[in-house]
Amino acid sequence: MKVLVSVKRVVDYNVRIQVKGDGSGVNLDGVKMSMNPFDEIAMEEAVRLKEAGTAEEVIAVTIGGDKAEEQLRSALAFGADRAIHVKVNEEVSPLTAARILKAVFEKEQPGLFLMGKQAIDDDNNQTGQMTSALLGIPQATFAGELKIDGNKATVVREVDAGLETIEVDLPAVVTADLRLNEPRYLKLPDIMKAKRKPVETVSMADLGVEAAPGLTVTKTSPPPARAAGIKVKTVDELVAALKDKGLV
Amino acid sequence: MARDIQGWGLAWLNRFAGSAVVQRMKLNKPAEKALYQASKTGFKTAGAANRAFKSVQKLVKPARLDKARPRDLFDLTPTDEQAMIQDTMQRFAEERLRPAAYDADNACEAPAALLHEANELGLAMMAVPEEMGGAATEYSAVSGVLQAAALAQGDMGLALACLAPVSVANALSRWGTAEQQSAYLASFLDEKPPAAALAVTEPGALFDPFVLSTTATASDDGFVLNGVKSLVPLAASAELFLVAAKTDKGPALFILESSTQGVSIEAEPAMGLRAASLGRLLLKDVKVPAAAILGGKDSFDYAEMIALSRLGLCALAVGLAQAVLDYVIPYANERKAFGEPISHRQAVAFMIANIGIEQESMRLLTLRAASRADQGKSFIREAALARRLCADKGMAIGNDGVQVLGGHGFVKEHPVERWYRDLRAVGVIEGSMLL
Structure with missing residues (x-):
């Protein structure tokens, strides 16, 4: 079975995000970029499937500018066999991404499409669902556990009410949640090997994909600063304060 | 020039105010006032008559100079792999070494599982070339600096414990003869590679790595080693040592297996770097074969080895200094005194700014020396400069780290007291680490 994994280049989760002064977006100058953590989890799961003998080939795909190749190299160091770089310099909306991923899926015909449940930059949580809908194949989102058995996958989903176990036919789109696994540390020799693995570069035109009419960002602003709290000495005081604010 | 004009103007006003005509015509009050005003505000005069500026050449776009041609000499941008x-x-370092550091410091030992994981x-x-089955395609001192600094950001003692065997592998890879490489270097590819360490420092006063008191006396079938080495990392667990000793042809490194007769180990718990299990290596009439001299007769450069080992220590100090900086900034912003964060006090803010400046200069000097090493240029002087700076500023940064935290810095609740002790080692230790 072939496993396709999509990865996205995002601002590193440790970076304190700063909004540009003119509100046109987030400041990316000199900011550390990494692979989306949920995509790392998806990648790890794919590599584990390969190590367990369930998967024969792991292919990583990313959509982004020239620099996104760094994240593909990380994916290759994780253990992907080859990578596909869909070069797009503009901002990509979830629907455009889904269209691109659909085209890549149709070209590669994998048995399983793994990706992160959402990217930590836009937090859209749409691409996986849209891709599966466009492809007309099952989806299993927020996966906390994944078992492959022949042509079926059993996925334990982390939903608001608790855990939901579902069975889907393969091929399917599975999106990884936080507790699916703990990604490994990249091994130094694997990092060195990654640069010799093949990366295929394609454009949207090569894939015959058109960008979906996008959203326009009108303004980006930092979250409002939290006002300082107050200390109360007794429960009565607390109740009085809450009543005063009309909260109880 | 401005003063000249003003001086000239004032002199003229002075003469004018004091002149007989002005006195006689009762003009001296306003004239004196003019003098007062002029000396207060500076002499004012109309702008100089200027030439007519004409555009001689019509430009379509502004003429700008290209950036100076980049030269590879000092480009420190890490490669993608680096x-x-x-x-x-x-x-x-952040997820594994840092949480283990406190206990390892207390126990004077790095957990075996952690070393295995590293x-x-x-x-x-x-450190092992690809043709031997390793992963190294090239030797790079810069990569070594980046690695060591990154690990030391978690903890310096544990970083040294992880890197001590790598240092020996590096030395074998760089200078070892074919026989030495096949006998020893290959063992570093095992699932459980040997614990190993470099032993250069000696316990005498004013230790100079170029004036060794450990001796290697040529015998019929090899050498006899005698002397004491101190502050050797992983001393008790190491199976393999590289020992610096004086021969009649100058200092050299000898490959020494720990089970050789005459070798004994003493624990030497120290102020800092405790997780590296520092110990003393006592050598009494230790017989080693002639083939034990690293690099055979010629291919070993002792001065270069010392320089690379100093750079290794510098790299550790750079990493740990970064850890101090990353720790004190949020602390100073969150810790409140007199109703506001202590970072609002200049005494604190300036101290942190200095840590930043010093840490960056340590990094740059270290990387510059390493980058010269990679280019095949002489780097002994640069490594010595880096060492001096890292020893001085490393200690200062350790001290300032404690100071910013005040009473909190002194107690073991925070790691800065350990870092203070660890950073102290840079000025003391020689050759326990090699890039």
């Missing part, structure tokens, strides 16, 4: 390696190491990252593999 950046990824640094990233992985930093993550490992080895799993392939640290030693990176």
Whole structure:
């Protein structure tokens, strides 16, 4: 079975995000970029499937500018066999991404499409669902556990009410949640090997994909600063304060 | 020039105010006032008559100079691989080394499982050439600096414990003869590679690595080693040592297996770097074969070895200094005194700014020396400069780290007291670490 994994280049989760002064977006100058953590989890799961003998080939795909190749190299160091770089310099909306991923899926015909449940930059949580809908194949989102058995996958989903176990036919789109696994540390020799693995570069035109009419960002602003709290000495005081604010 | 004009103007006003005509015509009050005003505000005069500026040449776009041609001499941008390696190491340091550091410091020992995990990252593999089955395609001192600094950001003692065997592998890879490499270097590819360490420092006063008191006397079938080595990392567990000793042809390194007769180990718990299990290596009439001299007769350069080992220590100090900086900034912003964060006090803010400046200068000097080493240029002087700076400023940064935290810095609740002790080692230790 072939496993396709999509990865996205995002601002590193440790970076304190700063909004540009003119509100046109987030400041990316000199900011550390990494692979989306949920995509790392998806990648790890794919590599584990390969190590367990369930998967024969792991292919990583990313959509982004020239620099996104760094994240593909990380994916290759994780253990992907080859990578596909869909070069797009503009901002990509979830629907455009889904269209691109659909085209890549149709070209590669994998048995399983793994990706992160959402990217930590836009937090859209749409691409996986849209891709599966466009492809007309099952989806299993927020996966906390994944078992492959022949042509079926059993996925334990982390939903608001608790855990939901579902069975889907393969091929399917599975999106990884936080507790699916703990990604490994990249091994130094694997990092060195990654640069010799093949990366295929394609454009949207090569894939015959058109960008979906996008959203326009009108303004980006930092979250409002939290006002300082107050200390109360007794429960009565607390109740009085809450009543005063009309909260109880 | 401005003063000249003003002086000239004032002199003229002075003469004018004091002149007989002005006195006689009762003009001296306003004239004196003019003098007062002029000396207060500076002499004012109309702008100089200027030439007519004409555009001689019509430009379509502004003429700008190109950036100076980049030269490879001092480009410190890490390669993609170096950046990824640094990233992985930093993550490992933060998630694995840092939480284990407190206990390892107390126990004077790095947990075996942790060292195993570090080895799993392939640290030693990176010292073994590809043709031997390792992963190294090139030797790079800069990569070594980045790796060591990244690990030390987690903890310096544990970083040294992880890197001590790698240092021996590096030395074998760089200078070892074919026989030495096949006998010893290959063992670093094992799942459980040997614990190993470099032993250069000696306990005497004013230790100079070029004036060794450990001796290697030529005998019929090899050498006889005698002397004491101190502050040797992993001393008790190491199976393999590289020992610096004086021969009649100058200082050299000798490959020494720990089970050789005449070798004994003493624990030497120290102020800092405790997780590296420092110990003393006592050599009494230790017989080693003639083939034990690293690099055979010629291919070994002792001065270069010392320089690379100093750079290794510098790299550790750079990493740990970064850890101090990253720790004190949020602390100073969150800790409140007199109703506001202590970072609002200049005494604190300036201290932190200085840590930043000093740490960056340590990094740059260290990387510059390493980058010269990679280019095949002489780097002994640069490594010595880096060492001096890292020893002085490393200690200062350790001290300032404690100071910013005040009473909190003194107690073991925070790691800065350990870092203070660890950073103290840079000025004391020689050759326990090699890039």
